[in-house]
Amino acid sequence: MGTMTFGAESDEVTSHAMLDRFVDAGGTLIDTADVYSAGVSEEIVGRWLKKRPDRDRFVVATKGRFSVGHEPDFAGASRANLSNAVDASLRRLQADAIDLYQVHCWDPHTPIEETLEALADMVRDGKVRFVGVSNYTGYQLARAATTARLKGSVPIVSLQAQYSLLERTIELDLVPACLDEGIGLLPWSPLGGGWLTGKYSRYQLPTGASRLGEDPNRGVEAYDLRNTDRTWSVIEACTAVASVHGVPMSAVALAWLRDRPAVSSVILGTRTVEQLDQNLLASHLELSAGERVSLDHASAPGIPLYPHGFIERYGGERVWERLATRNEPPPIGA
Numbered sequence: 068m069g070t071m072t073f074g075a076e077s078d079e080v081t082s083h084a085m086l087d088r089f090v091d092a093g094g095t096l097i098d099t100a101d102v103y104s105a106g107v108s109e110e111i112v113g114r115w116l117k118k119r120p121d122r123d124r125f126v127v128a129t130k131g132r133f134s135v136g137h138e139p140d141f142a143g144a145s146r147a148n149l150s151n152a153v154d155a156s157l158r159r160l161q162a163d164a165i166d167l168y169q170v171h172c173w174d175p176h177t178p179i180e181e182t183l184e185a186l187a188d189m190v191r192d193g194k195v196r197f198v199g200v201s202n203y204t205g206y207q208l209a210r211a212a213t214t215a216r217l218k219g220s221v222p223i224v225s226l227q228a229q230y231s232l233l234e235r236t237i238e239l240d241l242v243p244a245c246l247d248e249g250i251g252l253l254p255w256s257p258l259g260g261g262w263l264t265g266k267y268s269r270y271q272l273p274t275g276a277s278r279l280g281e282d283p284n285r286g287v288e289a290y291d292l293r294n295t296d297r298t299w300s301v302i303e304a305c306t307a308v309a310s311v312h313g314v315p316m317s318a319v320a321l322a323w324l325r326d327r328p329a330v331s332s333v334i335l336g337t338r339t340v341e342q343l344d345q346n347l348l349a350s351h352l353e354l355s356a357g358e359r360v361s362l363d364h365a366s367a368p369g370i371p372l373y374p375h376g377f378i379e380r381y382g383g384e385r386v387w388e389r390l391a392t393r394n395e396p397p398p399i400g401a
Contacts, residue, residue: 069255069336070099074107076338082111085343089335090125092347096332098227098253100130100171101156109159117161125166129156130201130227132171144174146185153189169199169227173207183211183220190221199225199253205240212248223250225331230254232301232320232366233262233293239375242329251331254324260288262298263320264345265306269299297366304365308358314348321349323362 068089073082086097099108109129116122131152134142142148153168168189170182189195198221200211212223226245228237231254245252258264272290305316312319325333337343354362370376 068094068097069334070097070108070112071103071336072338073099073111074104079111079114081339083115084340085337086112086115088340088343089347092350095124096126096128098128098334099160100169101135101152101159102130102133102171105136106155106159109156113159113161127160127162127165128167128169128199128225129160129165130169130171131156132174143177144170144172144182144185145177146181146188149182149185149189153194157194164193165195167197167199167225168195169201169225172202173200173204179211179214180218183215183218187220197221197224199223199227199250201227201255203228203241205244208241208244208250209248212244212250223248225251225253227253227255227334229256230324230327230330231257231259231263232305232323232362233259233298235366235368238368239370242327245329250329252327252329253332253334254330255334255336256288257321257324257333257335258317258346259293259298259320262288262293263302263305264315264317265302267294269294297368300365301362304361308354308362311358312352314352315345317345318348318352319354319358319362321346322352322354323359325349326354 068086070082073079077085089097097112099112101109103109112127116125116127119125131149132142132144135152135155149170153165156165156168157163168186170186174182186195186198190198200208200223203211203226208223208226214220215222226241228241230237230252234256242252244250261267267290302316305319308319309316321333321335324330333349335343335346337346370379
């Protein structure tokens with residue numbers, strides 16, 4: 068359960084109702100971050116956890132790295148910032164320890180050794196049980212994981228990255244790195260910021276109470292960025308599969324993602340209980356091999372001519388085969 072909407076698009080009553088519904092359906096992983104609603108999301112999750120007699124049932128994850136907007140204005144993955152950030156998150160979550168603490172983004176100004184030492188101290192002090200990262204490139208993830216291993220530090224167990232039928236570029240470097248290092252992948256924005264729910268039209272700018280209705284230029288899912296022939300091919304393929312199963316297209320997109328290589332869990336971020344119910348249908352949806360092939364083909368991002376295409380042609384390494392997917396269309400430049 069992703070909680071970025073908590074305290075922003077969803078008030079506390081709605082947020083708690085979504086958490087109740089999520090755990091009733093068997094969910095256990097709750098993901099938040101200190102910057103979500105400037106700490107309010109963590110506070111909402113903390114108050115909900117406080118009421119639960121089965122608190123130990125849940126894996127609670129949060130993230131630190133960016134400025135929360137409070138004084139002192141710490142930012143970055145330095146020892147000083149992360150030490151202050153984790154203490155603040157513990158207070159807001161009303162927790163003795165955080166199950167999974169994640170560095171929210173690579174910090175080019177702090178040596179990775181310092182970041183890893185700070186995370187190791189958190190685990191040794193009992194503040195954190197496991198550590199992960201988010202929004203790293205393939206090179207950054209490999210460097211961090213290798214450095215941790217060589218220095219005998221705590222291992223990186225998870226990566227949060229944007230991943231969906233509309234955003235598959237992480238399959239070139241990040242997914243292989245996760246598979247090589249045994250790192251679990253936690254995709255965020257699995258529905259492409261709402262595009263894979265069928266709410267947007269090809270020829271009409273979004274309006275109303277939706278992410279792009281309120282701000283068509285919002286982030287990586289901005290209307291002009293995603294309004295492409297490939298996007299509508301993916302939506303058409305999802306719609307066709309959804310009609311066969313009698314489910315929303317969002318459930319199809321989530322079911323496809325759930326079973327991709329390296330994926331440990333998929334982060335669901337919703338505004339309402341009704342949206343959550345639609346997403347949860349994916350937990351029982353099994354796609355056929357043919358349906359997966361149709362979705363794979365419609366969403367195939369292709370491979371850049373260099374270096375990946377060059378390596379495939381002259382180096383003998385089949386990028387798609389190393390992901391154990393044998394039904395991909397021929398990559399660009401191969």
